Amino acid sequence: MFTLYKTWHPIASPFDPCKPILEKTFSTPPNLYIGFQPPNLPQFSPQEALRAGTLWKAFYDPYFNPFELAKGGNPR
Amino acid sequence: MWIYEKKLQYPVRVSTCNPTLAKYLVEQYGGADGELSAALRYLNQRYSIPDKVIGLLTDIGTEEFAHLEMIATMIYKLTKDATPEMMKAAGLGDHYAIHDNALYYENSSGVPWTATYIQAKGDPIADLYEDIAAEEKARATYQWIINLSDDPDLNDGLRFLREREIIHSQRFMEAVEILKEEQGKKKFF
Numbered sequence: 001m002f003t004l005y006k007t008w009h010p011i012a013s014p015f016d017p018c019k020p021i022l023e024k025t026f027s028t029p030p031n032l033y034i035g036f037q038p039p040n041l042p043q044f045s046p047q048e049a050l051r052a053g054t055l056w057k058a059f060y061d062p063y064f065n066p067f068e069l070a071k072g073g074n075p076r
Numbered sequence: 077m078w079i080y081e082k083k084l085q086y087p088v089r090v091s092t093c094n095p096t097l098a099k100y101l102v103e104q105y106g107g108a109d110g111e112l113s114a115a116l117r118y119l120n121q122r123y124s125i126p127d128k129v130i131g132l133l134t135d136i137g138t139e140e141f142a143h144l145e146m147i148a149t150m151i152y153k154l155t156k157d158a159t160p161e162m163m164k165a166a167g168l169g170d171h172y173a174i175h176d177n178a179l180y181y182e183n184s185s186g187v188p189w190t191a192t193y194i195q196a197k198g199d200p201i202a203d204l205y206e207d208i209a210a211e212e213k214a215r216a217t218y219q220w221i222i223n224l225s226d227d228p229d230l231n232d233g234l235r236f237l238r239e240r241e242i243i244h245s246q247r248f249m250e251a252v253e254i255l256k257e258e259q260g261k262k263k264f265f
Binding site: 034050 | 086215216218219222223225226231235236237238239240242243245246249250253
């Protein structure tokens with residue numbers, strides 16, 4: 001399944017002083033995949049676009065604090 | 077020449093008086109990958125880049141100043157009524173000793189902005205690749221500040237700014253494609 005966030009698993013030693021983070025996530029935003037923008041991509045309405053920060057739905061990739069999301073925080 | 081519109085590109089709302097958050101945000105004000113570096117980098121590179129992409133650098137460089145103004149507003153709101161005690165508790169005691177509650181072009185560790193943060197190599201590909209890297213670094217910085225921040229209103233503005241970094245990176249990558257002059261030729265190497 002395609003996702004804009006990728007994960008990897010750092011090595012955890014039994015002697016690590018801090019509680020090991022078993023899975024790390026990083027962002028791979030849509031601009032890495034699209035190349036030169038093709039014509040006629042779907043657009044947001046002008047009002048939506050002003051809030052989203054882009055006119056193009058394909059480039060919209062909002063970021064939320066993953067630590068808050070893990071605690072059940074609610075992205076607005 | 078520029079025309080100034082006396083409003084922010086996106087509304088800046090701050091819910092709490094939180095000078096600690098201002099300390100982190102200053103990274104985007106006067107840091108290496110901040111908005112000031114971005115604006116000055118692009119507007120300066122314009123002069124020695126092929127004319128096909130000058131307009132892009134002008135547009136994005138100008139928008140970076142609009143972002144700088146948003147960051148300044150955020151920092152100002154977070155610190156304007158902070159007492160010296162609050163500044164000290166936020167790790168801004170040394171900033172207060174020099175600047176009172178004024179804004180200054182420095183990074184979140186208090187290191188003043190320097191032109192060594194930006195480069196102009198005169199080689200269009202080298203310059204555009206620097207610009208792409210700068211946008212991705214600024215995107216990452218916004219992510220880490222969102223992770224540090226517990227102010228939902230402020231994060232809303234930061235999310236907007238991060239999205240703009242994605243779009244700018246996209247446009248710089250398209251500029252590289254334009255200069256490669258193979259765009260749309262359907263040629264396979």
